[in-house]
Every structure is written in C-alpha cells, then in structure tokens.
Amino acid sequence: MPEATSFNAAIETFEGKLTTADRTLISIILNDPRAVLYGSASELAAQADVHASTVVRLANKLGFSGYQDMQQRLREDSDLMAAQSDRTQIRRDRIERGSNLEKLIESEIAALSAIANTMDQKQIDNAADVLREAQTIFILGRGSAAPPITHFDRRLRRIGFRTEVILNMQRRDLAEHLMTIRKGDAVVIFAFQAPASLPTGYAAIIEHVAEIGARSIVISDASGPTLRPRANVTLSVTRPDEGEMQLRTGHMLVCEALAMTLAHQDPERALEGLEALESLRTKLDNHKD
Numbered sequence: 162m163p164e165a166t167s168f169n170a171a172i173e174t175f176e177g178k179l180t181t182a183d184r185t186l187i188s189i190i191l192n193d194p195r196a197v198l199y200g201s202a203s204e205l206a207a208q209a210d211v212h213a214s215t216v217v218r219l220a221n222k223l224g225f226s227g228y229q230d231m232q233q234r235l236r237e238d239s240d241l242m243a244a245q246s247d248r249t250q251i252r253r254d255r256i257e258r259g260s261n262l263e264k265l266i267e268s269e270i271a272a273l274s275a276i277a278n279t280m281d282q283k284q285i286d287n288a289a290d291v292l293r294e295a296q297t298i299f300i301l302g303r304g305s306a307a308p309p310i311t312h313f314d315r316r317l318r319r320i321g322f323r324t325e326v327i328l329n330m331q332r333r334d335l336a337e338h339l340m341t342i343r344k345g346d347a348v349v350i351f352a353f354q355a356p357a358s359l360p361t362g363y364a365a366i367i368e369h370v371a372e373i374g375a376r377s378i379v380i381s382d383a384s385g386p387t388l389r390p391r392a393n394v395t396l397s398v399t400r401p402d403e404g405e406m407q408l409r410t411g412h413m414l415v416c417e418a419l420a421m422t423l424a425h426q427d428p429e430r431a432l433e434g435l436e437a438l439e440s441l442r443t444k445l446d447n448h449k450d
Contacts, residue, residue, distance in 0.1 A: 167234065167237075167238045168190065168223075168231065168234055168235050168238060169191075169238070169279070169386060171223040171224055171225070171234075172187060172223065172386040172387060173386050173391075175222065175223055175224075177222060179222075179387050179389075182209065182211045182215050182219075183215075183219050183222070183387070184384060184387050185209045185210075185211070186205065186209050186211065186215070186216060186219055187219070187383065187384075187386070187387055188382070188383040188384055188387075189205065189208055189209055190205075190235070191279070191383035191386075191397075191399045192382075192383045192399045192400060194235060197231070197232055197235050198232065198235055198236055202216040202217060202228040216228055269408065269410050271400070272400035272408075272410060272411050273410060273411060273414060275399055275400055275411075276398055276399075276411050276414065276415070278399065279397050279398070279399050280396060280397065280398065280415070282422075284394070284396060285396070285415070285418050285419060285422050286422060287394050288378050288394045288396060288419055289419055289422040289423050289426060291347050291376045291378055291393060291394055292317075292322070292347050292349075292378070292419065292423060293423060293426060293427060294345060294347075295322075295345060295346050295347035295375075295376075296323065296343065296345055296346055297323045297324070297325060297341075297342075297343070297346045297347075298317060298322055298323065298324045298325070298346070298347045298348075298349060299324075299325050299327060299338070299339070299342060299346065299347070299348045299349070300313060300314055300324060300325070300326050300327065300348075300349045300351075301327045301328075301335075301348065301349070301350045301351065301360050301366070302327075302328060302350065302351030302352070302360060303328070303329050303360055303361070304329070304353075305353060305409060306328075306351035306352075306353060306409070307328060307329070308409055308413065309351060309380070309409050309412040309413050309416050310326060310328055310351055311326075312413055312416055312417075313349070313416040313419070313420070314326050316416065316417065316420035317420060317423075318434075319434060319435060319438055320420060320423060320424050320430065320431040320434045320435065321430045321431060321433055321434025321437070322423075322434075325338065325341075327339070330361070331361060332361055332362055335360075335361060335362065335366075339366065339369065342369075342370065342373060342375050343373065343375065344373055344374035344375060345374065345375065346375040346376075347375065347376050347377070347378065348366070348370050348375060348376070348377045348378070349377075349378045349379075349380065350363065350366065350367075350377065350378070350379050350380070350392065351379075351380050351381070351412070352379050352380075352381045352384070352385065352388060353381060353382050353384065363388070364389070364390060367390045367391075367392060368390060371390075376393045376394075377392040377393050377394075378392055378393065378394045378395075378396065379392040379394070379395045379396070380396045380398070380412055380415060380416070381395065381396070381397050381398070382397070382398060382399065382400075383397060383399045385397035385398075396415055398411040398412050398415055
C-alpha cells in the first residue's frame with residue numbers, strides 16, 4: 162500500500178468482499194475515529210461485538226500490515242485528526258451534562274461539524290454536475306430517508322428540475338418506476354446502514370443504471386464507502402453518535418448544498434423555475450371555484 166493512502170481511500174479502492182462484521186467495524190471507525198486512534202484492537206472489537214481477530218483481518222483486507230499500521234495511518238489522516246479537536250470534546254462534555262434539549266442541539270452541532278471530515282465542495286460539485294445534465298432525476302429511499310428525500314425533491318422542483326420520487330417501494334413497484342429511466346438521467350439513492358433504510362435491490366439498481374447510460378449518486382452515512390457496486394458519486398455523511406441518533410440533519414444539509422450549487426451553476430434555469438412556480442401559485446390563488 163502506498164504511503165499516502167488514507168483509511169478512506171483504502172475502503173474506496175477495496176474490491177474484495179466485506180462481511181457484516183467488517184461493515185460494522187468500518188462504520189464505528191468512520192463515525193468515531195477515537196475508537197481506533199487511541200484504543201486497542203480488543204477495545205474496538207468489543208464495540209462491534211466481534212472477536213479481536215476480526216479487526217486484524219479487516220486491517221489486512223484493506224492492505225495494512227496489521228492493526229497498528231491501520232491505526233497509524235488513521236493518525237496521519239488530517240481530516241480524521243480534525244475530528245479530535247478540543248471544541249468537539251467540549252461539546253461532548255456539554256452533551257453529557259445538559260438537558261434533553263441541550264443534548265439534542267449540541268449533538269446536531271457536532272454532527273454537522275463532522276461533515277467536513279468526509280466531504281468537501283468538490284464532491285458536491287461532482288454530484289451537481291451529474292444532476293445538472295439529467296432530463297429526469299429519480300430519488301430513491303426507504304424508512305428514515307423520507308425527510309431528506311421530500312426536502313430534496315421539493316428543492317429540485319423549485320429550481321426547474323424534473324424529479325420522480327420512489328419511496329418505500331418493493332421490488333415489483335420499484336421495477337415499474339425504474340423502467341422509465343433513460344440514458345442521461347440521474348438516480349439519487351439514499352442508503353443508510355439500518356437494513357430498513359437500504360433500498361430493495363440496491364446492487365441491481367446501480368448495475369441497471371450503468372447499463373442504460375444513466376448516472377448514480379448515493380447519499381449515505383458511514384456505510385457509504387463500503388457499498389458495492391459503487392455509484393458514480395458517493396456522498397458519505399458521518400456523525401459521532403450514529404448508533405444513538407437517527408436524525409438526518411447532515412443529509413438535509415447536503416441536499417441543500419446540492420440545490421444551492423445547482424442554482425449557482427445555472428442561475429437562469431433556477432430563476433425560470435422560481436418564476437414559473439410563483440406564476441402558477443398566483444393563478445391558483447386568484448382562481449375562484
């Protein structure tokens with residue numbers, strides 16, 4: 162493995178099979194790097210409820226010489242080290258001492274701050290490039306993906322994009338909707354670690370989209386880099402308390418960033434969409450039934 166390879170890059174370039182235990186360990190590491198930076202393999206294994214040898218095997222799978230090599234590489238990763246700032250620790254302390262409302266507020270602040278550890282504007286731009294060229298944008302997801310999907314759909318339609326939402330559908334209904342995808346379209350999949358949140362037939366969807374010449378974007382939690390086959394663009398949003406909190410505040414922020422980037426990239430289209438919306442609203446308000 163090249164010296165410059167980060168933990169994230171090791172996951173993204175890994176072509177082998179990841180077990181359920183592997184995925185659990187990776188999610189723990191990405192959501193809370195402290196679990197590896199200063200802990201032993203046995204301590205990490207206890208968090209994931211697996212044997213310590215499973216941790217070592219994962220390190221070897223990803224191309225590291227062992228757990229300590231993986232640990233050292235994580236320490237050298239500047240983005241992951243940023244997650245260990247004094248400010249984050251202060252917030253954690255306040256969460257422990259505060260009221261329920263304070264805990265929630267501080268938890269969401271910490272979660273939003275953590276986005277910078279795994280995402281930057283270049284990734285948002287790459288995803289926006291895929292969406293901007295699409296005739297239709299299909300938005301898929303299940304379970305807790307509903308709030309960000311609803312928000313994203315509304316924001317895209319307001320700035321002039323044609324969308325189709327596919328929410329909580331089983332295989333037959335899903336196939337009926339996906340058969341209308343055409344070359345050049347875009348498919349956005351919200352795929353979270355919870356089994357109920359991963360779209361039915363995820364792998365088949367990604368393969369079908371690629372076969373017909375459409376493009377895919379996955380908006381996910383820490384499980385995003387482990388999903389196979391890969392989407393054209395993966396936007397992975399981690400949060401330190403992923404196992405405890407299921408709020409999708411970070412994903413809503415990413416959706417908003419995408420919509421704003423699209424509007425900045427094509428202001429005329431965005432303006433036309435907003436003007437058309439306002440015109441139609443006025444007609445509906447003035448119409449007397």
